[in-house]
Amino acid sequence: MSIDFPHVLEHFSLFLSALINNKVVLTILVTFLTLGVKYALVKTVRNRAISKGKDKRDLVNNIKNFLNFVMLFLLLSLWAGELQTFALSIAAFAVAIVLATREFIQCMIGFFYLASTRPFRIGDWVQVGDIVGEVSETDWMKSTLLEVDIHKYEYTGKTLFIPNNAMITNTIKNLNFLKRYATHHFNITRDQSVNPYLFIDQLQQKAELYCEDFKDVAHRYSQTIERRLDVKIAGPDPHINVSTSEVGDSVVTVAIFCPTERAIEIEQKLIKDFMTMWFAAKRSGNIAPIGGTELSPDDSQPVS
Known part of the structure; x- marks a missing residue:
């Protein structure tokens, strides 16, 4: 029994074409591919940092934020047409949506403010309002701090999650020189x-x-x-x-x-x-x- 390779290739091409044209499948592939690359890079950087005894949390945080941005950009590009149609269809509710999501929008603006001004790096001691802690991670919505008792110069064991919009409305004091x-x-x-x-x-x-x-x-x-x-x-x-x-x-x-x-x-x-x-x-x-x-x-x- 002979195999008709041209016919098989033709069906395989049609299958790939259907996958490529299926935005849901592409969305899943892009998401899993980006998350896989992020996991592999983060694990590699952390293993090298442990072996060399260096603090690479700032690099790990930047890798995470960059790949999250790439994934979001690709997904928005993929669904741009549908999003545009959806946006036009809800134009009448745009003001209500902005008001309902203003806290999230402010947090995203706060993230770009932190990324552009760089008032601190991962591992720095900072004071935001009355809160003092070591910055362990930042993302689009929040900054994660390990609380520090500034009078005893030691960790309290508490983890603080501060919305990025608080970074705009409060004074940020970089206390990194007090860390050593x-x-x-x-x-x-x-x-x-x-x-x-x-x-x-x-x-x-x-x-x-x-x-x-x-x-x-x-x-x-x-x-x-x-x-x-x-x-x-x-x-x-x-x-x-x-x-x-x-x-x-x-x-x-x-x-x-x-x-x-x-x-x-x-x-x-x-x-x-x-x-x-x-x-x-x-x-x-x-x-x-x-x-x-x-x-x-x-x-x-x-x-x-």
Whole structure:
């Protein structure tokens, strides 16, 4: 039994022609093809990033948004005629449709605003209104943030989804320079029964000691920030100031330029040293006025 190849080819050509002319089939093919390419590219980039120990979330996010745009463009081109006919048929309801979908339209406009101005990148720490977090992903409708406690410089475990229109109506603060190093401020408040100037120099030495191992790196990083922002920032040396509160208590303000992951650790060490010195001075009765006798080395130790 012989096979009539020309006849088979003719039927196969007719079948392909029918598939090509069937917009529903083409829509499914374009969708699956684009999603397949996106999945393969994203997986490849992530695997290479893991093997090299690099953060490629920004590249992955851009790939996703680009291929989504390509898919949408192809589908709109495929159904352009039908969409035009449909649009003309509902011209009378155009205003109602715009009003009903204005939030979605604003979100899409917000996406183009973020894509054109680039106020942040994936992985940056940003503040939008009162919300602070690390940008993990953006798409046409929303931006995804991993919430960060800016006072402790750590993740809270919460994932925030912010509509892109909020990026237009709220001020965006890029806090990316705080992600690695930050000028950490904290106050220590006590009554005026002890003069803090008696041991403030010892506390300054303690602060410099705790910052000694990263002093060179902090100095270079602060210079990098100053060059990029063209402003003078505090640091990298620790600063300690003494003031009074509204009710007359002594307030010691400490500012240290340090790695964010060590800020709370150094704060606790300095508070411990301050309390040790303060209680030692109080128990020893060494409550001299400013310019009085300084604490002896033994006075800086707790009294048993």
